[in-house]
Amino acid sequence: MADSGRQKTSQAREVMDSLYEISKILNTGLDMETLATCVRLCENGVNPEALTLVIQELRRESAAIKTSNSQI
């Protein structure tokens, strides 16, 4: 049981590594943690298109916040 769990963890690790590679290749700008979150969301059946939109929006918002902060 523990064995299989470990195996699973290592597999997950590998998968995440691969995905991260792809993400890098595609220049998505996601770090490992965000990617993991996104992958989990996707695994939960969230629509990727919507998720894309959310991420884009959030990024823009954060950029806006940053600029406004810097202006102040």
Add this chain to the structure above:
Amino acid sequence: MSSRGSGDSGSPALLLRRLCCKITGLTEDAVLPYLQHSLRILGSNFNTSLQADEFQITEKINRKLVRRGREKDAAIFTELHRKLQSQGLLKNRWAVLYLLLSLSDVDVKNEGEKSVGYSSSLFARGLPSYATSTPFNFDQKYPLSSQSGVSQSTTLQSITQSSASSGISSIHGEVRSGDPTPVPQSFLPSTAFTQSSDVGRPLGSRLAGTLSRMETPGNEMSTIPKSNRPGTAKMTIMVRQGENTSFEIPESELLKDLVYAFQGIEGKWIRFDASKDGYRIDSQVGIPKAIRQMVSKLSENGWLYNKIRNYVESRSADKTFGLVGQSFCAALHQELTEYYRLIAVLEAQLQQEQDQGISETSGGLTLRRLVVWTFDPLSRLKTQAALVDVCKGKKGGSLASTIYSYMQHGDPYIRNLIKHILTMVSQPIYATLLRWIYDGELEDVHDEFFVAADPTVKNDRLWHDKYSLRKSMIPSFINMDQARKILKTGKSINYLRQVCQDRTPIKGREAAMNMDMSQAQWMFTQDTSNEFQDMIDQVYKETSRQLLDVLHSKYKFLDHLKAMRRYLLLGQGDFIRHLMDLLEEDLAKPASNLYLHNLTGILETAIRATNAQFDDSDILARLDVRLLEVSPGDTGWDVFSLDYRVDGPIRTVFTPECMIMYLRVFNFLWRAKRMEYILALIWKNQMTNSRFLRAIPELSGILHQCHVLGSKMVHFIQQTQYYISFEVLECSWDELLTKVTEAEDLDHIISAHQTFLDTVIARCLLDEQSRGILTQLRTIFDLIIEFQTAQDDFYQAATKELMARLHYKNLQEKRTTEGDWGLTQEMEEEERHRKIEFLKEIIPSTRAKLAILAQSYQDMVQQFLAMVTSHDDVSLRFLSFRLDFNEHYKASDPKYRSPLTTRVKKLS
């Protein structure tokens, strides 16, 4: 999104919150409005717009990488993807990949920026409403209160509207949302959130619609797997240029091959497939179906080109193909040269690209570009190939007709092409036509022109038989009427030259000759211009006028016609009468005892003695005697005939057939005239004898009988003569003269003359239909002759008796003066005996003879009347009324009491 992992650390809500925090870098509380909105976006339903097709997405990623020239990365990606596939840990691999793809290089793309700008406005509008809305509750199954939903949905609607106004892909939006836009907007908020079971579905779908309109790269991707279309040209092509993709060959190769195929040459990949009759890419080579189709579509050019070239080559070598066909080939060749030019340009372009290396500049040659560039040439080639197909085996005029049938094409571009080809094709026809109508020369070695000449025909039949219309070669743009005029025009010229020996140039011909050949298109644009018709009409009119002038002035056609009327149709009364006087004796002899030279001499005498002598010597010279074929028992009357020699141009009108008709009419008229002549003799005899024979009172009965019968005959013959000369001859003659003076060309004259002869023949009872009546008439004539002989015999006998009596009386007186007894016994006896003899012998037999004659004459006339009344010709029926004006014949025989009813019966 499901409620499956609620409470768990991995629940979507928590994950999302973490995501928000991570990206924005705000605290959990501060991030709340964003989280709320994110959740709403997620809550919207996108599934309709996407299909979980992992392969498509990996393909796209691959292409994207290749397009940026990162073939290495593409290889790495493929490797990584393979790894992922092998592990199978991820359930929604495609979703993750899709996410990554969508997020990749967002800032690089223009479209991405645009969408960002758009979305920011979405957020900016959306956010203020969140301030008043209830705080977001993560555990809430339906995260939005209906109140906030209303406000939210209204803002979103306004966005939808604003974006819909751009109209970019409103159709997509409609289809996808499944919620037609025309729904009144006031309903939307309530419906959106009362159907709470599926979370804010209308809102979500609306948002999806909005998104799709934003033209984000994601949207572009999303539509592709759905419609399964072969990507945009650029992407496909770019992929093909990457040599690594084993299943595709570079586009430049294909293009090169295509250019070869355009010229009908097989290339490296594109081969001619005999089974499919077209150029196909080698089926072993892996090429996407779409490209395959495009290539085979493009290579249609090559197929068409081959077809046209083969036709042109095979026909150009064929010497018998004729000028029209040659010019068709020339026209096709011209078009092909145009096509070669295109190929040369394409080749140059390809070469240039090759020299510069494969560039991604927009000016490069691509398959798509090729499709566009070859669109016009393709349609041209298609039209030509169609022409080649229909023109197979045709030549000359029919070829032109066939091409002309394509002139009604609706596409002006094609129509111009056809017009151009047709102009070239009809050029030789037009040239031949001009030569023909202006010079009468027929230069038609290959039998292409629609006028055909028969070289075996001699000059005397030139007008009738030499030239004919070749129906199959009449181009359809020349109608039958024009063709006939053209035929006549050329024929007239030839006739003038060869038969009339007239070499004077026809007026206006020089001007016309200057018309250049380029007017060929007049022929087939007649619906818009009259020039061709006018030209034909004018030339026709002038030529015909010239011909008629020559005929009338030089050959005195009208004089000859009048001579025919005067001599052959007995118009010259004094001459005919005198001729008959002179001939009477000779003609009474048997036909075999007649000698032509004697008769000719008599004819000369008759001419010199009458008004005929003032006629033109040329005409008189032509007048001649002719003896018809002699059959046993014929007298001179039966075989004698006048003749009129015709030669030269007038022979065209007075053909031998016409002359035979004239002779038949003459024969009939001659007979009728003779009856008149005989009856005049009979009457003269009666008048002279009636006084002498008054001395013999026993004869008065017979004399009366003779007089009655004679008058009957006179009446009959007079009416018949009247009918012949006025009803038949004069009427027809008048018509003929009017027609001849009005005639426009020789054909009109010929036909008028023919009609004249036909009418005369028919009305003179000489045609088949009236054969019965004619024999009846002949019998009547024979009876008249019989009566003449009978009466002559009687008069002879009576005169002899009279003489004998006179002699007896004289003798008596002489003896008395001599002082002798006036009469001796035996003389008295002899006288008495002779008287009794005479009264016994002559009177009863003559009486009987005359009675029989009268009876048979009565019968014959009655039959004749019955036949005439049932005749179709109205003038003949009128003759019957005149003959029986007092109903003498009708009253005397109950059988013919009602001619009208018999006629009706016969007709019915």
